[in-house]
Amino acid sequence: MARSNSEALVFDVFGTVVDWRSSIAIEAQTVLSRHGVELNWNEFADSWRKGYAPAMDKVRTGELPWHNLDDLHRMLLDDLLVDCGVHSICEPDIRQLNQSWHRLTPWPDAVEGLQILKNHFVISTLSNGNFSMLTNMAKFSDLPWDCIISAELAGHYKPDHRTYQTACNLLSLPADKVMMVAAHTGDLEAAKQVGMKTAYVHRPLEFGPNCKVPMPDTKHFDVIAKNFLDLASELQC
């Protein structure tokens, strides 16, 4: 894969760039333990995340009008707190907890890898996270994006083809000059459908040490990388 084939790299964020599970577990513990709540915090993070795909599906099918991810997270959080028997949390603390998705910690290689890649490509998010969430997260974690592209700009959530096409249009690039980078094969398959290049990055710990993430078929994507430093090396940076 010659470096010059792609001009921009667009990244899935949750799980690919940042370790949402550990970050959310720590933030949930910080906020909820103030109220005397004791839970398995990793399971709390998993449960919250588990609502993500079904909530977006409701938007996709029209059961819900467009809601950005902050709004969907809040709906899920309200239900989750009830399910966990937590009733005594004040509104400012619920808001702080919902905002914890704006403060996710990158995987150890992510910032250094992105800085190298930035010298050779336009690097952008292409995430279902909303625009302000991704902007605040970049500021919090020093993610050196050239720009922020969100499903919110398309008004459609990935894997809708319009989300990927919007990214290419905004970058003023044909799809085959843009490479989608993700730890999730479904995201890459959808990007491939619109003609984008694809890079799979293996993130075996996204769902915790007890959840095996199988390595996909290496022939299926243009690049397979162990992490962002490996991705930079594969792309001849």
Next chain:
Amino acid sequence: MARSNSEALVFDVFGTVVDWRSSIAIEAQTVLSRHGVELNWNEFADSWRKGYAPAMDKVRTGELPWHNLDDLHRMLLDDLLVDCGVHSICEPDIRQLNQSWHRLTPWPDAVEGLQILKNHFVISTLSNGNFSMLTNMAKFSDLPWDCIISAELAGHYKPDHRTYQTACNLLSLPADKVMMVAAHTGDLEAAKQVGMKTAYVHRPLEFGPNCKVPMPDTKHFDVIAKNFLDLASELQC
């Protein structure tokens, strides 16, 4: 003006952050002199820029469907080359010249000032330039934006109120937490109309040394600054 009043600063770009006139004059000279063309290059830049507002007005009134600024620049350039009696330029050179709006040089204080401001606020473009133009320009000139917001994301050019409102919505902030920074009073007046804070930055050389830019009524805006370092100081950074 206490620093804490605003959470984000959004910047007009052409004239406020970058010196489009000198940059375009140099790029035009580089490209066109290869073809033996001799012109007053500053006047060439002025003439190109002069078409900008009328072209956007055609989009605003519906005479033209949505065209991004690269497209409008290209239409204007094609006409301008004819007006200047230049007929022999090849397509790649015309494209290179049109892309020169992606490579504008910042005013001497801009990068340092933005870096200081970035430590205290979310800093973004809010420009009529299209998304890829602003992204490429930031990369070219090391403008350390947290995100890129363009009229293209609103589908309406400034000073349409929807452009300003789109910026506030994307940042998930009420208008009074967002400050518009511009060297043009019309831009600031429009931002004020939707409830945004306003900072006027004086750029007396935007239209060249022979074109006086009067200082506006200092009571009319929240901050008046000589440059971005002065703006940072006024905002208690």
